Amino acid sequence: MSRIFISYIIPFLLPAATYAAWVWYRTRYADEHGGEVPKLEQGPWPLLLFLGAVFAFVVLGSTALIRGGSPDETYVPPHLENGNMVPGHLEPKKP
Numbered sequence: 001m002s003r004i005f006i007s008y009i010i011p012f013l014l015p016a017a018t019y020a021a022w023v024w025y026r027t028r029y030a031d032e033h034g035g036e037v038p039k040l041e042q043g044p045w046p047l048l049l050f051l052g053a054v055f056a057f058v059v060l061g062s063t064a065l066i067r068g069g070s071p072d073e074t075y076v077p078p079h080l081e082n083g084n085m086v087p088g089h090l091e092p093k094k095p
Contacts, residue, residue: 007063011055015048 023040030037069075073090080086 007059008056011059012052014055015051016045019043019048 020040023038023043027037029035069090072093074093076089076091078085078088
């Protein structure tokens, strides 16, 4: 569950959270010093959603490039061996 949260949800929501934090800061600043208060609902939401999708794809792509195995390896799925759980791993192909 944490992998899904880190890989998908955080990068997707990061631009919207940053914009919301800016609106909150700017509203407090405008209350103290005067000026126009930005409205959260009038924000650049299509752009924020697009940037969130781009961030999520960048995280997924970089994860695939960093953690991927080489083509000359075979994936061995998790299995039980002598009553112990052996996690999935990559092994060199047998000739």
